[in-house]
Amino acid sequence: MTKKMIxxxxxxxxxxxxxxxxxxxxxCSLADINRSTFYLHFCDQYALLEEVENDIINQTPRINLYExxxxxxxxxxxxxxxxxxxxxxxxxxxxxxxxxxRNKLIDKVFGKDENKKEWISNMELSNALHFKxxxxxxxxxxxxxxxxxxxxxxxxxxxxxxxSEFVKK
Numbered sequence: 001m002t003k004k005m006i007x008x009x010x011x012x013x014x015x016x017x018x019x020x021x022x023x024x025x026x027x028c029s030l031a032d033i034n035r036s037t038f039y040l041h042f043c044d045q046y047a048l049l050e051e052v053e054n055d056i057i058n059q060t061p062r063i064n065l066y067e068x069x070x071x072x073x074x075x076x077x078x079x080x081x082x083x084x085x086x087x088x089x090x091x092x093x094x095x096x097x098x099x100x101x102r103n104k105l106i107d108k109v110f111g112k113d114e115n116k117k118e119w120i121s122n123m124e125l126s127n128a129l130h131f132k133x134x135x136x137x138x139x140x141x142x143x144x145x146x147x148x149x150x151x152x153x154x155x156x157x158x159x160x161x162x163x164s165e166f167v168k169k
Contacts, residue, residue, distance in 0.1 A: 049095065078160070143163070
């Protein structure tokens with residue numbers, strides 16, 4: 001419960017400030033805890049941000065393009081999840097660690113895990129599926145970011161349809 005209060009306080013503060021401008025003191029004040037309680041759980045605000053990022057990434061649905069089944073329903077689930085968690089995605093994309101978050105999202109969605117440390121470097125661009133995965137991963141991350149910032153006006157179903165048609169070809 002305490003960790004959730006601390007995380008919520010950071011997210012609230014990040015709506016208005018960059019992580020580099022947020023102090024542990026501010027987080028503690030908003031979470032209504034003392035500094036020693038904060039330091040029981042986190043070494044600093046950056047470690048806290050890392051955990052907030054990892055929490056949402058771990059909940060994000062994975063898309064497996066290696067499977068030969070229709071990816072559309074999985075993409076709908078993926079985009080609906082992001083839509084339901086739009087606030088946190090928006091804040092994390094805007095944060096100074098935005099590229100870090102973007103890379104974590106790409107890695108999660110397209111298959112990097114502890115057993116696949118270098119999934120991108122092991123891809124062969126001459127392999128059509130590998131090429132589609134790279135294009136889908138990086139293009140999809142940009143698509144998500146633009147969608148979160150309301151630069152793309154589409155439903156989860158419309159985004160899923162477009163992306164699934166690209167992957168099928």
